[in-house]
Amino acid sequence: MMMKLFLIMLLSAVTLSAADIKWEKDIGSAVERGIKEQKPLMVLVTKNGCRWCDVLKQNTLKNPKIVAILNRDFVAYEGVVDEGTVPPSLMTQGTPATWFIKGKSPMFEPIMGAVESADFLKALDIVKQEYKKSTTK
Template structure:
């Protein structure tokens, strides 16, 4: 029984995906340009319980992990500590920003979202990006 448990733990470690976060917005823009990706910027606060819930539930979901890793360079910033451009006007957290590699906002929303709703928002980001391209808002 002990060996079975140990084997299950090892398998779960090997198969679990991780997110590669940065807290350096400017450096992440450069990485996004090189990798031809957009940025997902998650802004939280150390005192926000909804932020912790989002991190410990939604961001642990395998489907969410896969979607984020495939399409985005990830930035996780604390609004009280990290430097972000002034247009990130964060009053409530968690705040989610989707940004082009040129620093143009595609889409943003606030709050805790479960994995199903968050994956739906990820689909909305793609639609909003295409809409803004057609309208000439994003180039």
Template structure:
């Protein structure tokens, strides 16, 4: 019986950890509205339809449970495809993938082009958090 309980607990834990995913919006204006409503910043990912580095970022780094948790907790996430979806012109994605961190008003906090592994993405998120905390303290 004890082994059965351990196996069930392991399955539930495994499912919970790996079921977590970023809650994506696919419309920029809807994401901005939601960010203002929830008093959160925006994480905008712009990808390309045939971009292999975009797929790698999406299938590795952005599926890591620790990255997912941080993004879902602190940001409204929106995923858009360059040349297919509408977003403000000033958010110029000359290369993809492009990660933008924005205020709920759309002001750019930070932007990072390219693929980044989990460790580096945590560092990027740390930098954004540091900047936001510094801004908050100065006001």
């Protein structure tokens, strides 16, 4: 009985961790990996205690479709304003802010706020299309 319970708990933990975004540890390695793998970089700018940052991370960024797309087609990095991990060029008036970067340059103005999953999926599709267009020119 204990072995069965242990296996169920282990399987649950593996399933939950599989649904997480693979975040790069620092902006330098994120940029480098994006260039090397020819993928857009998504930089999420957050702040500790930001209610809307938590809403975005706990709802939209836990959506299995979004997680799968980000892990497959993007390089993801989270910079936290009050931890000093946001590049100065990506600082915004509010949080959360979601930037998409090609190489070392932003592709668009950031998406501000806690965007719903459907709109975030549309944005990811637009970013992928624009990235592909600008890469093939």
